[in-house]
Amino acid sequence: MTLPASTLPAPAKRMLATLFPLALLAAPLPGLAQSDADALPLEDIQTFAEVFERIKRAYVEEVDDRSLLRNAMRGMLSELDPHSAYLDAEEYQSLRESTQGEFGGIGIEVGTENNQLMVITPIDDTPASRAGLQSRDVILSVEGTPTDSLSLQEAVTLMRGEPGTQLRLTILRSGEESPREITLTREIIRSESVKHELLEPGYGYLRISQFQSRTPEQARRALERLAREAPLEGLVLDLRNNPGGVLQAAVEVADIFLDEGLIVYTEGRLSDTQMEFSATPSTQAPDVPLVILINSGSASAAEIVAGALQDQRRGVVMGTDSFGKGSVQQVMPLENGEGLKLTTALYYTPNGRSIQAQGIEPDVEVVRGRLEVAERSRELREADLEGHLSAQQAPRDRQETNQRLRDDYQLSEALNLLKALNVVDRRRR
Structure with a gap:
């Protein structure tokens, strides 16, 4: 049953004025039909008012109206999807800080799946990554509070805190029968989102751990440094365990490698949510052979970049299927200093593929692993000859890179693929 707001009884109107923002009752949102905005389900409103009154009268502890209303709004948003939320002033400020790249906490991106709080990815060089937290770890409790009793935003707020304080988590990892408890020390998370190095002469490595407002500028500087010694013959763009971030940053990073064509588009109910982002002719690395690494921790903005470069045939996507967060969240400030996500x-x-709950499928599937060298039969080599000349020790950074390639099978395969692409390209000339 639905009735226009103007025909509701006076008590119901007073309850509506208390429970809902008056602006929503006074005028429809732009882009929505008048009937959609004005029609209110009277029976459900009356039930809501009855529940509100019974809680006030009979709950074991007295609850003030403000708390009940905040909880109602939180519940209203949390039931929509895992990423919508009502933000109090502290949560709103915390969200703004995280997009700028500095906040207090353990450095972890979380989401919900089947009503379970789950690790999407730990951020590089943070307490979470150093403690060995992995994508898809289920967080059962935070400081002894079961997470099934917390909203996503409440869990995030509980995990953040003053630097130097400890945080106790109980997690359950896939394939393990018993939960494990870990204690981490909070830090100021000043996450530089871009790292770079040369894997071998001519072959660069660009790691983007999340997309912040400064990420495109950092990526451009990193590419300039990589190309100073010699022109790049290949580049590995590592988006593994990248939880996403700022949309515009993802668009600008993709634009570094594209000189034309669509990068991403969005579709929503309102006209201002229907957007297209395309590459500009001016680009920094339009021709460098490119391999993009992704995994189940690559989400949102990371999937935008991987999907754009894959659809535009700009590079080879390698790794495992990405997370599949293809929804756009708009953060809306409220007049009371709080916010709405x-x-x-x-x-x-x-190419019109939806990322939501689908993710990006790699062109070449390579699972996580470690490269082990098989034992070979003993053969006579120069080093076995008496009086042989000794070679100079390889530089320490080169030794560390070789060890990384042995420890990271996906990265090793990405480098091998880049070399193969160059061999094929040279033979075609």
């Missing part, structure tokens, strides 16, 4: 649209790759 609301899912307003979905992302689509240039």
Whole structure:
């Protein structure tokens, strides 16, 4: 049963004025039909008012109206999807800080799946990554509080805190029968989102751990440094365990490697949520052979970049299927200093693929592993000859890179693929 707001009885109107923002009752949102905005389910409103009154009268402890209303709004948003949330002033400020790249906490991106709080990815060089937390670890409790009793935003707020304080988590890892308890020390998370190095002469490595407002500028500087010694013959763009971040940053990073074509578009109910982002002719690395590494911890903005470069045939996507967070959240400030994080649209790759709950499928599947060298039969070599000349010791950084390639099978395979692409390219000339 639905009735226009103007025909509701006076008590119901007073309850509505208490429970809902008056602006929503006074005028429809732009882009929505008048009937959609004005029609209110009277029976459900009356039930809501009855529940509100019974809690006030009969709950074991007295609850003030403000708390009940905040909880109602939180519940209203949390039931929509895992990423919509009502943000109090502290949570709103915390969200703004995280997009700028500095906040207090353990350095972890979380989400919910099947009503379980789950690690999407730990951020590089933070307490979470150093403690060995992995993508898809289930967080059962935070400081002894079961997470099934917390909203996503409440869990995030509980995990953040003053630097130097400890945080106790109980996690359950896939394939393990018993939960494990870990204690981490909070830090100021000043996450430089971009790292780079040369894997071998001519072959660069660009790691983006998340997309912040400064990420595109950092990526451009990193590429300039990599190319100073000699022109790049290949580049590994590592987006593994990248939880996403700022949409515009992802668009600008993709634009570094593209000189034309669509990068991503969004579709939502309102006209201002329907957007297209395309590459500009001016680009920094349009021709460098490229391998993009992804895994189940690559989400949102990371999937936008991987999907764009894959659809535009700009590089080879390697690794395992990405997370599949293809929804757009808009952060809306409220007049009371608090905020609203609301899912307003979905992302689509240039070829029209929805990222939501689908993710990006790699062109070449390579699972996580470690490279082990098989034992070979003993053969006579120069080093076995008496009086042989000794070679100079390889530089320490080169030894560390070789060890990284042995420890990171996906990265090793990405480098091998880049070399193979160059061999094929030279033979075609």
